[in-house]
Amino acid sequence: MIRISRRTLLQITGFGAACVAMVPRIAFAARNSLLSLRTGVQPGGRTRLVIETESRPSYSLSYPENQLVVTVSNMPANSGIKPTLASGTLIKNVSQVQSGDRLQIVADLRKPIAEIQKSQIMILEPNGDNGYRLVLDFMAGTSAATVAASASVNAGETKTSSSRKYTIVIDAGHGGKDPGCIGKGGTKEKTVVLSVAKKLKTKLDADGFKTYLTRSDDIYLKLADRAAIGEKRHADLFISLHANANPSRTMKGFSVYTLSEKASDEEAQKLAETENAADKIDVNGFEQFSKDIRIALSSLQQHAVAEMSEEYATACVRAFRRAGIDQQPGANVRHAPFAVLRSSVPSALIELGHLSNAGEEKLLKSDAHQTKLVNAIVRSIKNYDFDV
Numbered sequence: 386m387i388r389i390s391r392r393t394l395l396q397i398t399g400f401g402a403a404c405v406a407m408v409p410r411i412a413f414a415a416r417n418s419l420l421s422l423r424t425g426v427q428p429g430g431r432t433r434l435v436i437e438t439e440s441r442p443s444y445s446l447s448y449p450e451n452q453l454v455v456t457v458s459n460m461p462a463n464s465g466i467k468p469t470l471a472s473g474t475l476i477k478n479v480s481q482v483q484s485g486d487r488l489q490i491v492a493d494l495r496k497p498i499a500e501i502q503k504s505q506i507m508i509l510e511p512n513g514d515n516g517y518r519l520v521l522d523f524m525a526g527t528s529a530a531t532v533a534a535s536a537s538v539n540a541g542e543t544k545t546s547s548s549r550k551y552t553i554v555i556d557a558g559h560g561g562k563d564p565g566c567i568g569k570g571g572t573k574e575k576t577v578v579l580s581v582a583k584k585l586k587t588k589l590d591a592d593g594f595k596t597y598l599t600r601s602d603d604i605y606l607k608l609a610d611r612a613a614i615g616e617k618r619h620a621d622l623f624i625s626l627h628a629n630a631n632p633s634r635t636m637k638g639f640s641v642y643t644l645s646e647k648a649s650d651e652e653a654q655k656l657a658e659t660e661n662a663a664d665k666i667d668v669n670g671f672e673q674f675s676k677d678i679r680i681a682l683s684s685l686q687q688h689a690v691a692e693m694s695e696e697y698a699t700a701c702v703r704a705f706r707r708a709g710i711d712q713q714p715g716a717n718v719r720h721a722p723f724a725v726l727r728s729s730v731p732s733a734l735i736e737l738g739h740l741s742n743a744g745e746e747k748l749l750k751s752d753a754h755q756t757k758l759v760n761a762i763v764r765s766i767k768n769y770d771f772d773v
């Protein structure tokens with residue numbers, strides 16, 4: 386079985402640590418070395434393969450018949466490393482095959498597997514006893530994509546190696562009896578965000594994404610039902626669109642949030658209270674969610690989802706800034722317990738701007754500015770690396 390130190394366990398189970406700093410993916414020129422190979426069984430009967438390396442591994446996956454091959458760049462074979470194989474896994478044997486300056490870790494499988502999803506792969510940072518650990522979880526089963534499937538950490542390669550359509554669920558906040566916030570000029574949040582959501586869907590569809598709206602009309606939907614649509618559609622990304630209000634009418638700018646048990650600041654806490662209010666969900670009622678989700682997901686997956694959400698949110702902020710859209714002062718990406726983000730799908734909530742600010746209310750209503758917002762979101766999605 387896989388040995389995980391207590392410290393690592395804390396690192397990967399703390400959902401509060403959702404706000405993990407993203408480590409840039411750098412292709413290290415320095416030679417990597419293999420430290421250990423192990424397999425284990427995870428709850429739900431999933432097989433885990435752990436490849437421990439000296440430096441952050443740059444890797445790609447391939448799926449020849451009855452094998453899973455993890456190719457790590459710039460690493461020599463190490464005959465001194467014998468794999469520790471747990472019983473009851475899908476892996477019969479693990480061997481090392483040198484291929485130029487790359488090392489292929491070849492796992493012989495008892496049964497075929499489908500392409501391993503991004504949410505099932507993670508790289509753990511080194512701690513006391515361990516180096517970097519590339520962790521892959523998978524189950525038996527095939528899909529049409531299996532044979533030719535190949536995922537890679539290099540963003541440039543993923544686009545060509547995977548022709549799968551990514552699924553985006555777009556959630557226009559509020560609706561029906563719940564108008565959201567209302568500007569001084571009478572502009573309703575529910576109307577602005579629905580308009581932006583529809584424009585976003587049209588653009589993403591044209592770009593080859595598979596998209597779903599949680600609502601396409603002025604209807605009221607519970608927050609949990611919105612999140613459930615993301616799950617049901619097996620979304621790769623869930624984006625919830627909102628507009629903000631602030632007691633200070635001079636406050637303006639967009640902000641991007643990811644889910645966290647604890648709000649990053651008082652303002653984020655207040656905002657989550659406001660956004661959750663329609664369903665009378667207590668911001669502090671996170672416990673039940675945590676319990677439900679923890680049953681459904683391994684801590685590893687939770688961590689992966691949080692990391693991916695953070696990564697998308699960061700890409701989103703960057704795209705908005707590049708488009709010259711005003712950002713609300715404060716943290717780059719913020720965190721708060723938004724009910725609508727509570728799922729196993731990587732997700733972010735975008736406050737597109739402040740309806741409480743007269744200038745921004747005018748902008749948010751305008752077709753030109755809505756298009757500008759949509760283009761920035763499309764850009765952020767294109768820059769997001771879905772495959773790892």
Ligand SMILES: [Zn+2]
Nearest residue numbers: 558565627628
């Ligand atoms: Zn809202």
